Amino acid sequence: MKAEATLTALASAIAIGFVVTRNAYLMGATVFVATPLWLVALVFYVRRVFKELHERDVL
């Protein structure tokens, strides 16, 4: 879970940086770095949840 947490925190920090500074590079980083990081973290998290449910024979 640490990897997902790190990716999500990094993505959120970039987004916060953008809304606070309005910097064009951070705007680009929000779209092209933070958004994929959020998605990757979400995919890994969902995969982990499904794996756990599968191991418990719920799925």
Place this chain on the structure above:
Amino acid sequence: MSVFSLLTLLFGGLTIVGAVYLFVRSPARLVSAPAVRLGFVTLSALTFYKLVAFVTLGALPVAAATTTHLELLEGAKEVSACGDCHVMTPMVTDMRDPSSDSLAARHFKNRYISDQQCYHCHAGYGFNGAFAAKMEGYRHLVRYTTHLYEEPIKMRVTFDVASCLSCHRGTVKFAAINSHAVALSRLHDGSVSCVNCHGPAHPTRAERTPGSAKYNYLMGKNAP
């Protein structure tokens, strides 16, 4: 600060707090940890950890991503957002200059368009126009952040005079000029543009070229 910005700060901040919790806690050690009371509910430490994981990695990032992109799309309509990229600074400086006679400056100083002046002229009308403008904005973002541009920049496509005509056509002032009736069909087929008669919309490419006499002034560095 807009509502979307504030929500992004809230969701993003909570995500970071949750991520720190997930980072420092280990699920293996939570089995014997004391239960956590949340108001009327008492949860085992492991269940609480899973709840935090769901909120931090599932719900909050989706909310934060949504509000961030809404802020990006709405904020991009503002003149200041266009001016954030330094290649656009000459256009914004000139537009705000009361002594300038460029088309953009005349619209600005006479308040023909009260706000979001760049967006009003450069986005087509209706959903398609707004959507195309947003997509174009993302393309600009890629080119700007990766430095895939050369100064002075130039428009990739011919400016659509439908933006001009949507306000001016049908007005008494427009109809009073005989040549407008003649030019209308040529405006529609793109063989002439409004700026052919009404002057440049923005500073010329020569003026926006680094090293030109007006460049420093247009970049907001000093007076011409």
